[in-house]
Amino acid sequence: MSETTHPSPGRSAGSQFLGSEQLVLALILAALCIAISIAAPQFYSEANIIAILRQCALVLIVASGMTMLIITAEVDLSVGASLAFVGCIGMAALNATHSLALGFLAALAFGGGVGLINGLVATKLKVNSLIGTIGMMMMLQGGVYLFTREAVQNHHHIAAFTDLGAGYVGPIPVPVIFAAVIFAVAYVTLRFTTLGRYIYAVGANEKAVRLSGMRSDRLKLFAFVVTGLCVGVAGMILASLMNAGQPTAGRGFELTVIAAVILGGTSLFGGRGSIVGTLLGVLLLKVIDNGIIILGWNQDLQMVVPGVVIIVASYLDIMRNRANAS
Amino acid sequence: MPADILHAGESAGTIDQTMPALEMRGIDKRFPGVVALDNVDLTLQPGKVHALMGENGAGKSTLIKIMAGVYGKDAGIIRIQGREVDIKSPRDSLKEGIKVVFQEIALISEFTVAENIFLEGYPTGKGGSIDWKKIRNDSAALFKRIGFNVDPAARTGSLPVSQQQMVEIARALAHEARVVVMDEPTSSLTPNEVSLLFTVIRRLTGLGIAVVYVSHKLDEVFEIADTVTVLRDGRHISTKPVGEHTNDTLIQDMTGRRIDNLFPRQRGPAGTKVALSVEGLSTAKKLKDVSFEARAGEVLGFFGLMGAGRTELAKAIVGYDPITRGTITIDGHRLAPHDTRTGVGLGIGLLTEDRKTEGLMGELPVYQNASLASLGSFARLGFVDKAKERKAVQEYVDRFRIKTPGLGQKIKNLSGGNQQKVLISRWLMRGLKVIVVDEPTRGIDVGAKSEIFALIDRLAGEGLAVVLMSSEMPELLGLADRIAVMCEGRLTATMSRDEATQEKILNAAIG
Structure with a gap:
């Protein structure tokens, strides 16, 4: 992994960006795209590519935060439940204030607040984040119904809000721009900043980081809050797309996000991983989704095929590691 | 039977x-890329x-794993009381009475x-x-x-x-x-x-x-x-x-070479300036009223049997573990207890006994392991100047003769001695006044040991106060200026290098 995230000088820019770790994944993705477009040429239409990117956007936004979090050796399973809640909160705030900025702020505050609580539970109470965030997921799933039993409808009719999900800048959908910016920030942070280096370090060995005079708890807390803020952004976009705050939205979303991150080669044990891998993971999952629809296959396969892909990709990664070791 | x-x-x-009882003749074992055993004989009476x-890496473990049936051999024969046997699994080995x-x-x-x-x-x-x-x-x-x-x-x-x-x-x-x-x-x-x-x-x-x-x-x-x-x-x-x-x-x-003197002492006498002063230190579980001073340029050794509290003391004085009573003063400044951040800021660091779980970031490359404590000094506006960082690490790799295929090598692939040198570099790059060294040669080869000893000698020679925790008496007698002895969380004796004998130390350690 180190060669991927921190390549030695002298390698070409292309291989620096991809790295050997992501090569397998990139090849699988390329092979898949070629296979689908042979079977169904409309796969390569501009409209379809844009549709795929749009579907990637929500997952990529949250997966960017989740990649950082998983690199610190923590995880957040509450992002799906939080996504739905954020949409309802954001929409309600918009209805109350008729201000996009205040609505957005409410969504970010809620998402970030959930992240903060998750982080405090993990770092202060020392509850394993796998368990702590399952608890949070249950609280949010129940809590959203205490907040609203039905969808929060759009009563404010702010045009800019509709554009969040459905708008375009040139040919590019607005959600894709959000995703690209968040991805870029995460990429630069993880790759070039001291903060990014500490994020890897705390996942690789938290005790060593603490002995070196850093506050490891705060690094983890930071990653939890960032993940929560990403959910805040994604929740607003989702509410815009559905033109309502849906308490039932986001079921299983956490699994898609985590699957994409793991598929991208980030280790659940922390200390290794890359955001470029996550991007490839998201693309792969969404191309599979899209291919199944375009080819007219049974849509239930949309769950089955990614399951198989995760196992195969993880196995290939183990093989590659073994080959490198010898 | x-x-x-x-x-x-x-x-x-x-x-x-x-x-x-057992004869092994001409045993060969290859792993991908490595010849682990090459025509090895062993006869047990x-x-x-x-x-x-x-x-480490000499082949001892491989040989006994072949005996135990954990690994198969690539060539050679095994005889038990003159009878050739075929050991294919741990079960076969047990059946043969091994x-x-x-x-x-x-x-x-x-x-x-x-x-x-x-x-x-x-x-x-x-x-x-x-x-x-x-x-x-x-x-x-x-x-x-x-x-x-x-x-x-x-x-x-x-x-x-x-x-x-x-x-x-x-x-x-x-x-x-x-x-x-x-x-x-x-x-x-x-x-x-x-x-x-x-x-x-x-x-x-x-x-x-x-x-x-x-x-x-x-x-x-x-x-x-x-x-x-x-x-x-x-x-x-x-x-x-x-x-x-x-x-x-x-x-x-x-x-494969002569090591004439395991403890080459090059440094001059210790200074007089007190770098670390600990007074009345107690912790909830182990330490009771421990007081001592360490001077710049001095190696202060701590001996104690298992459970005497050496590691607990090391962790408390660098601010890693909480304390219940007492003060820790570094170079005249009080350390807020249970706070490694101010500890490192004041210039005290711990070279941990447990390299793997508390020191190494195994999955990360050598240079990142070395620069962990000093990363801030290679950064501008939060961005790491990687060229500057690598150059600084390279200096230490050359100076300490750290054997690594490259700065980007994962540190887990280095030998114990070289890992330890990287971790020492981590502290030297940061610049310390006091370094606490806990069992620095645990799991390290004899040859590399003498290099680590020479390094510790050099640290003191450069004016650091070195607090050395060890359970190996020769190590303390060879390196330390003074030796403090602990027993069940208390300090029971402090003696100069000249007065110290194995017997005196053991007596104080038993309490």
Whole structure:
């Protein structure tokens, strides 16, 4: 992994960006795209590519935060439940204030607040984040119904809000721009900043980081809050797309996000991983989704095929590691 | 028939004393890219202790794993009492009466001691049900024989590690044994337990069992072994009666070079400026009212038996663990307890005893491991200047002769000695006034040890106060200016290097 995230000088820019770790994944993705477009040429239409990117956007936004979090050796399973809640909160705030900025702020505050609580539970109470965030997921799933039993409808009719999900800048959908910016920030942070280096370090060995005079708890807390803020952004976009705050939205979303991150080669044990891998993971999952629809296959396969892909990709990664070791 | 220690009187005579208990001839073993063993011979005589020595990577572990059936061999033959055998699995090895006690404890901690002892085959009674009574009674009888005082009904996980290791040894003896292999058996034992272990070993040899004793510790080998075989880089170097060896010849065989002086002292006398002052330090669990001072340019050694509180002291004074009472002053500034951030800021750092879980970031490259504590000094506006960082790390790699294929190599792939040098660099790059060094040579080869000693000497020579925690007395006597001795969380004596003797130190350590 180190060669991927921190390549030695002298390698070409292309291989620096991809790295050997992501090569397998990139090849699988390329092979898949070629296979689908042979079977169904409309796969390569501009409209379809844009549709795929749009579907990637929500997952990529949250997966960017989740990649950082998983690199610190923590995880957040509450992002799906939080996504739905954020949409309802954001929409309600918009209805109350008729201000996009205040609505957005409410969504970010809620998402970030959930992240903060998750982080405090993990770092202060020392509850394993796998368990702590399952608890949070249950609280949010129940809590959203205490907040609203039905969808929060759009009563404010702010045009800019509709554009969040459905708008375009040139040919590019607005959600894709959000995703690209968040991805870029995460990429630069993880790759070039001291903060990014500490994020890897705390996942690789938290005790060593603490002995070196850093506050490891705060690094983890930071990653939890960032993940929560990403959910805040994604929740607003989702509410815009559905033109309502849906308490039932986001079921299983956490699994898609985590699957994409793991598929991208980030280790659940922390200390290794890359955001470029996550991007490839998201693309792969969404191309599979899209291919199944375009080819007219049974849509239930949309769950089955990614399951198989995760196992195969993880196995290939183990093989590659073994080959490198010898 | 192999000997059965439970019924020693009846079966001891059945081992043929004239034939070698086990012979390995021309053993080869290759792993992808590495020749682990190259034409190695080993002959074990019944009733003798055969020490197997060599640095890390010399092939000792591979050889005993082949004996134990964990690995298959690529070439060579194994004979047991003259009869060629084919060992394909741990099961075959056990059937031939070869018992290996590995370093890592392989007991089931939720089971009782007695259940673990008989794990390899529970005796059964009527209708195939397990004969629990026999298990308990036989365990108790076995412990009594070897003079080992543990309740067979105790839950294994509740015992201290040293006792678990004795259980592991007892387990090897529960069934018939012809050859008993012990891999670094004393690494977590106290001196008392070591002498108990040696008593057990002598009983085994008295029964005609051949014992293979794998160890780094020269003094133990001179005490217990009859014969010594040295391996280096997968090759057989020498097999001699232990009487023909001296410390120097053994080290020379192991390292392939002469090390004239393990403790080269180059530095001048210690300064007078107090760099670290600890007063009335107590912690909730262990330390009681510990006070001392360490001066710039001085190596202050701390000795103590297992559980004396050395590691606890090390962790408390760098601010890693909380304290209940007392003050820690570094260079005139009070350290806020339980805060490594101000500790490192004031210039105190810990080179941990437990490299793997507290020091190394195994998955990360060498240069990132080295720069961890000083990353801020290579950054501008939060962005790392990687060229500057690598250049600084490269200087240390050259200066300390750290052997690594490159700065980008994952540190877990380096040898223990080189890992330790990287971790020392981590602190030197940061710039410290006081470095606390806890068991700096644990798990490090003899050859690399002398380099680490020279490094510690140099640190003090450059004006750092070095606080050295060690359970190895020669290490303290060779390196320290003063030696403090701990017993059960208290400081029981402090003596200068000139006054210190092994006897005085041990007396103070026992309390």
